[in-house]
Amino acid sequence: MNGIHDMGGMHGFGRVEREDNEPVFHARWEGRVLGISRACSAHGIFNIDESRHAIERMAPVDYLSSSYYERWHDRNVRLLVEKGVITREELERRMSELAAGKDPATPHSDPKLLDCMLRVTRERTPYRRPGPAPRFAVGDRVHTRHDAPVGHTRLPRYARGKPGVIVRVHGTFIFPDAHAHGQGEQSHALYSVRFDAALLWGESAEPRAPVHIDLWERYLLPDAPARST
Amino acid sequence: MSGTHEHGHHHREPESVLSLRVRALESLLVEKKLVSSEAIDRVVATYEQDIGPHNGAKVVARAWVDPAYRARLLADGTAAIEELGFGGVDLQVVENTPGVHNLVVCTLCSCYPHALIGLPPVWYKSFEYRSRAVREPRVVLREFGVDLPESTEIRIWDSSAELRYLVLPERPAGTERLGEAELAKLVTRDAMIGVAVVKPPAAAAR
Amino acid sequence: MDAVPSREIADMKGAAALPRKNGELVFDEAWQGRIFGMTVAMSHDACFAWRDFQSHLIDEIGHAEREGESSTYYERWLHAFEQLLADKGLLDAVALDERTREFESGRRDDVF
Numbered sequence: 001m002n003g004i005h006d007m008g009g010m011h012g013f014g015r016v017e018r019e020d021n022e023p024v025f026h027a028r029w030e031g032r033v034l035g036i037s038r039a040c041s042a043h044g045i046f047n048i049d050e051s052r053h054a055i056e057r058m059a060p061v062d063y064l065s066s067s068y069y070e071r072w073h074d075r076n077v078r079l080l081v082e083k084g085v086i087t088r089e090e091l092e093r094r095m096s097e098l099a100a101g102k103d104p105a106t107p108h109s110d111p112k113l114l115d116c117m118l119r120v121t122r123e124r125t126p127y128r129r130p131g132p133a134p135r136f137a138v139g140d141r142v143h144t145r146h147d148a149p150v151g152h153t154r155l156p157r158y159a160r161g162k163p164g165v166i167v168r169v170h171g172t173f174i175f176p177d178a179h180a181h182g183q184g185e186q187s188h189a190l191y192s193v194r195f196d197a198a199l200l201w202g203e204s205a206e207p208r209a210p211v212h213i214d215l216w217e218r219y220l221l222p223d224a225p226a227r228s229t
Numbered sequence: 230m231s232g233t234h235e236h237g238h239h240h241r242e243p244e245s246v247l248s249l250r251v252r253a254l255e256s257l258l259v260e261k262k263l264v265s266s267e268a269i270d271r272v273v274a275t276y277e278q279d280i281g282p283h284n285g286a287k288v289v290a291r292a293w294v295d296p297a298y299r300a301r302l303l304a305d306g307t308a309a310i311e312e313l314g315f316g317g318v319d320l321q322v323v324e325n326t327p328g329v330h331n332l333v334v335c336t337l338c339s340c341y342p343h344a345l346i347g348l349p350p351v352w353y354k355s356f357e358y359r360s361r362a363v364r365e366p367r368v369v370l371r372e373f374g375v376d377l378p379e380s381t382e383i384r385i386w387d388s389s390a391e392l393r394y395l396v397l398p399e400r401p402a403g404t405e406r407l408g409e410a411e412l413a414k415l416v417t418r419d420a421m422i423g424v425a426v427v428k429p430p431a432a433a434a435r
Numbered sequence: 436m437d438a439v440p441s442r443e444i445a446d447m448k449g450a451a452a453l454p455r456k457n458g459e460l461v462f463d464e465a466w467q468g469r470i471f472g473m474t475v476a477m478s479h480d481a482c483f484a485w486r487d488f489q490s491h492l493i494d495e496i497g498h499a500e501r502e503g504e505s506s507t508y509y510e511r512w513l514h515a516f517e518q519l520l521a522d523k524g525l526l527d528a529v530a531l532d533e534r535t536r537e538f539e540s541g542r543r544d545d546v547f
Contacts, residue, residue: 008336008387010360015372016352021452024348024445031442048391052338068339068354116252127319127391154389158337158363190390192321206367209380214390247510253534255473256515256543257526263482269472273462273547314480 002148002157004060009158009201030069035117036076042116046079048125049180053152054078097219131172134189134217141223142193144215152180155219159211162199163223167212168192175216189217282317282346285395286416290409292322293400299324306395310345317344323386324397325426330381331396332370332423334362335388342393346418353422363387373424397423401429443485444475450496451489454508467509474516483523491515491522 007013025031040046046054054075055063063071080086097104110129136142146161170190178186193215197205258264272343288310292299302309306320323331335341339354352358361369366383370376377383386394398420403410407430419425445455453471462468474525490492495515499506506514520526537543 005337007356007360008334009364010356013355013357013360016355016361016369017355018350018352021455023351023448023452025442028442055338064356066350096349101232125391154337156389160335170390171392176390190392201364204364205311206365207379209366209383209385211385211387213387214392216390245464245466247513248464248466249529249538251470251473251513253531254513254526254540255469256538257530257534258473258477261525263525264473264476264480268476268479269469272472272475273468331493 001056001150002061003056005056006157008156012031033042033069033073037072038117040076045083045085047179049152049176050079051075053180127174128171129174129185129187131187134169136166136191138166138169142166142220143223144219145221151177153177155215158200159195159213162195164193165196166191167194191215282418282421285346285421286413288313289397289416290413292397293412295411315345316344318342318393319391320395321392322395322397325399327380329384330377331384331386332362332366333386333388333394333396334359336363337389340388340393342395346421370424375426396423396429401427440516451492470509470513470516483519489521491519
């Protein structure tokens with residue numbers, strides 16, 4: 001989707017600000033949000049592609065005015081509600097109860113879940129899957145599609161309808177555009193594609209600053225074959 | 230035996246008053262059985278390892294001292310880090326050379342090699358970095374204090390899939406006699422993202 | 436001792452924040468790591484509550500800043516820790532001075 005999240009190349013943001021002695025979390029609730037996210041992952045309530053798309057679906061003004069972990073929290077609530085795990089009314093009710101000093105939840109321990117959450121944190125989730133043989137090879141000239149899907153995609157707007165060169169064939173991976181929408185994995189070839197800065201940005205491009213993006217085959221169309229020398 | 234935890238640079242100077250005082254303090258507290266030196270060692274190690282990108286630094290240091298490992302790391306980052314006991318990430322390692330500097334970003338969200346170098350800093354996830362790194366890398370790098378010659382190619386890697394990118398920085402000059410552990414202490418998180426170069430020990434000393 | 440780091444310690448804020456560079460703890464000299472480790476190890480062993488040390492640290496930093504002292508973060512940490520030990524009756528300044536002189540003169544060398 002042409003969402004506000006797709007900000008590569010946007011103008012108007014200023015200097016990158018760096019915080020001295022930056023802590024891992026700026027408030028306790030941020031760590032809790034991370035823990036909740038890992039638990040949802042461990043339970044398989046949503047996959048990573050759905051989770052990214054949920055953040056993308058925030059209203060632009062909300063996206064821009066939220067901190068990173070606020071967006072994660074919004075995502076958790078949005079997906080837990082959409083998947084029928086909680087309702088917004090339940091959440092509001094629990095917030096009132098807690099504000100009044102009551103906490104109906106009883107603490108318990110769940111070693112199996114903890115183990116699963118730690119594994120999710122430490123181990124590589126296998127996004128590589130068997131799939132059809134790649135169509136393109138290193139050195140092939142391609143160009144990216146310029147249609148704008150309404151759903152989730154990982155082709156950034158700044159690289160739509162642009163010519164590029166395949167620099168690496170990564171293998172076959174789960175396809176986010178399908179996986180985010182409950183359409184199965186549809187695994188197929190993923191490539192590293194190199195784009196010349198001048199072709200992306202025009203005259204204002206810096207010299208010698210090529211951008212490489214990991215793109216699925218379905219984002220790509222072949223160019224006419226290069227003349228062999 | 231007194232604990233020594235030298236970080237980044239090695240002073241062969243007379244021991245400072247403060248250092249003596251702290252040794253005295255440790256000595257007394259150990260004597261009174263209020264603490265053990267081993268416990269102190271473990272605390273320092275745990276905090277350093279939990280809160281730092283030390284795993285990535287070890288990978289870089291190994292690549293610097295072992296050319297065959299470096300070749301394996303560049304060919305298959307995922308397998309090469311597993312040799313050192315690290316996992317959890319499908320990794321692509323990109324090498325800085327005199328003519329090429331690499332820079333990693335995720336314009337669409339904030340993908341980052343967490344399992345190897347910890348949680349990303351806030352600036353990496355910021356709109357400013359995500360929007361500008363792809364379009365004006367040279368300006369952004371200058372803001373980070375990295376001034377590259379015009380002739381250097383800056384390769385930007387937008388982490389749009391589940392592969393994660395790690396920059397293998399250039400080994401600084403004058404470090405030929407440093408061992409692997411000492412080299413690892415020079416490698417910063419910023420250098421592995423590509424917004425810094427690794428400085429030799431003399432330059433890093435404050 | 437449970438070596439899992441406490442977020443209470445790692446995430447202190449403001450002037451009391453642990454010095455970091457790139458997310459990593461910075462100890463410019465070895466003694467700084469030792470005093471950090473000593474304080475944390477004793478807190479883990481419940482010799483004192485972390486918030487007691489933290490309030491001493493904040494007081495020490497505030498005092499040093501008001502007096503315009505150029506002391507570094509870990510110098511202030513050391514003073515705060517010594518003050519805490521004295522307040523809790525765990526150590527006295529005289530004994531510490533004496534032990535420091537023993538190390539200085541070379542009469543004593545090992546920590547054990």
